[in-house]
Amino acid sequence: MDSDAAFKSGKRRVFKKVITTFLVVGLVTAGIFGYGVYWLFYDMGRLPEGDFLTEEPSPDGTYTVRAYVANGGATVPYSVRVELVFNKKEGKKKTIYWNDRQESAHLSWKDDDTVIINGHTLDVPGDRFDFRHD
Template identity: 60%
Template structure:
């Protein structure tokens, strides 16, 4: 019984470590500012940044949602590889299109690594 519990705890730690190291959107690089758009009701601002991974990887675009009603809390909601520009269009108060990817904020995210 102890061996099973210990094994499950160890396996859980390994799985979390892989997620944290490779898939956690809160660990994305900052990048250089590209553009920003404020939602129609002013609740959110979506800022886009371009990141350069160096000589061996292509440029990527990161989208950061800012919550004005929550003391400007920030949340990464968009991450796309092989992009250098960002087109941001708000459809309504809670729906934004970033480079053709439609997201309902604040809960949806787009991450190319999960496609």
């Protein structure tokens, strides 16, 4: 009887190890896949820099928005990319606007934390506009 119980206990332990291994491998695989999708389709840090168009500092001088036009080549339309520069954080930059089929940027500040870019109102530093997802 004891050998039968020991066999069942050992079998249970092996089963738990196999299930745990599959769960860990599955979670790691899902994490890598999820990051890959983010990197390919959502990461605004991978956008082309483009050619400088214009810039506009915020009324209180905390931020500056800089607009660039990107030429994707013969088969891709021009696109406008706007980055937010944190003036008080040693020039830290963050892309906040990306729109295709545009060659110019009209930048204006509504107040110290709200910028209007080509008709899109963004509350900085949290908001962003990306034509691929909005």
